[in-house]
Amino acid sequence: MAIIVNLDVMMAKRKISSSELSEKIGISMANLSILKTNKGKAIRFSTLDAICKVLDCQPRRYFRVER
Amino acid sequence: MKVKGEKSLSTFIELCLKLLFVIGIIVVLGLPYILQKYSEWMHPQINYYPALAILYASGIPALIIVYRFIKIFHTLGEGDPFKIENVQNLKVISICSLIIMIEFIIGIFFITSVFAVVIIGIFAVAWLGAYILSELLKEAIQYKEENELTI
Numbered sequence: 001m002a003i004i005v006n007l008d009v010m011m012a013k014r015k016i017s018s019s020e021l022s023e024k025i026g027i028s029m030a031n032l033s034i035l036k037t038n039k040g041k042a043i044r045f046s047t048l049d050a051i052c053k054v055l056d057c058q059p060r061r062y063f064r065v066e067r
Numbered sequence: 068m069k070v071k072g073e074k075s076l077s078t079f080i081e082l083c084l085k086l087l088f089v090i091g092i093i094v095v096l097g098l099p100y101i102l103q104k105y106s107e108w109m110h111p112q113i114n115y116y117p118a119l120a121i122l123y124a125s126g127i128p129a130l131i132i133v134y135r136f137i138k139i140f141h142t143l144g145e146g147d148p149f150k151i152e153n154v155q156n157l158k159v160i161s162i163c164s165l166i167i168m169i170e171f172i173i174g175i176f177f178i179t180s181v182f183a184v185v186i187i188g189i190f191a192v193a194w195l196g197a198y199i200l201s202e203l204l205k206e207a208i209q210y211k212e213e214n215e216l217t218i
Contacts, residue, residue, distance in 0.1 A: 041213055
């Protein structure tokens with residue numbers, strides 16, 4: 001798949017740790033790790049919404065499409 | 068009643084199957100003697116050597132079927148039956164059922180008994196059933212993986 005998740009860049013900018021983020025979004029550390037390491041197959045809108053609220057920016061910040 | 072996990076219905080069935088497996092091994096090993104006694108007492112028109120060959124050739128696949136079922140119920144007892152090995156186990160069960168069915172279609176000429184017909188019917192159903200279930204399980208595993216990787 002050519003979708004790259006750039007979540008860690010945004011997390012570094014906001015200076016938030018994985019454990020803190022996972023707690024605020026309400027998903028487990030394991031699942032957040034799957035998302036960050038590009039192993040995930042899909043993301044729920046509810047999860048995306050939560051990430052955007054916690055990190056306070058738009059979804060386009062998190063994904064890059066490789067061509 | 069719990070269906071899967073520890074101390075559930077599947078661990079109980081696993082235990083029963085293990086017992087059945089041991090009994091099956093004893094029966095297969097003692098087959099020449101048992102068949103001799105059987106043909107002496109009950110069924111004089113039985114054709115000894117062909118019948119023995121058929122029973123051996125179907126007894127061993129039957130043991131393989133029981134062994135594979137033990138494996139499947141073991142994964143159920145562990146709590147996660149959605150494993151790719153179980154697809155393989157069900158495929159082996161379906162092939163063994165097919166072998167037994169074909170052997171009894173040949174064997175019906177040597178073992179003239181109603182039970183031979185019943186066995187053909189049962190293993191025809193088991194063959195197709197196990198094959199369909201293995202394909203279903205394969206799809207279920209794909210859906211499960213997809214679902215688990217949706218975050």
